[in-house]
Amino acid sequence: MYSITDVEQAINYWRARQASTDDFSICPRGRVLADVYGSMIFYRQEAVEPRTLTAEQNEALSLALAQRELPL
Known part of the structure; x- marks a missing residue:
């Protein structure tokens, strides 16, 4: 199970490491996770199954x- 916090942290991870295609959009990997995150918020889900x-x-x-769990 992935918690909503896991999804949010993954979006932030990709935003920090991948450039967006323009100044107004999110990076490609962040975008696919934003769909999951938005759906979780809309349906008030705290976790989602892989x-x-x-x-x-x-x-x-x-x-x-x-x-994120690897040491820098």
């Missing part, structure tokens, strides 16, 4: 969460 996400969303989440 099996309900696309492969791209799962990859963006798992990579970001794994990377």
